[in-house]
Amino acid sequence: MPEPESGQLALVQRYQELVEAYEALDSQIDELVSDCRDRAEQMSDADLKSYRKLARKRSELLNDMRLLEQQLNLTGDDAPGAN
Numbered sequence: 499m500p501e502p503e504s505g506q507l508a509l510v511q512r513y514q515e516l517v518e519a520y521e522a523l524d525s526q527i528d529e530l531v532s533d534c535r536d537r538a539e540q541m542s543d544a545d546l547k548s549y550r551k552l553a554r555k556r557s558e559l560l561n562d563m564r565l566l567e568q569q570l571n572l573t574g575d576d577a578p579g580a581n
Contacts, residue, residue, distance in 0.1 A: 506570070513566045520559040527552050 530549055534540040541549065 509566055509570055513563065513570065516559055516563045516566065520556060520563065523552055523556040523559065527556065 527549065530541075530545060530552070534545065
């Protein structure tokens with residue numbers, strides 16, 4: 499396999515890993531919020547701390563995903579969640 503193709507494949511695989519990690523964190527956040535009946539003021543201090551930590555990590559993953567989308571030339575309709 500020529501080098502450019504293997505490089506692209508590695509980027510695609512990394513992107514897939516990021517998407518899966520993002521979705522897992524998103525599910526954890528949804529579960530945490532739903533446990534508090536969608537009201538942040540009902541969260542304990544420990545839950546709020548966990549929520550903030552998970553949300554920060556999710557944002558970092560989203561930023562990493564966007565960078566890879568640019569490298570892979572995914573634009574508009576090609577990017578996940580574009581519809």
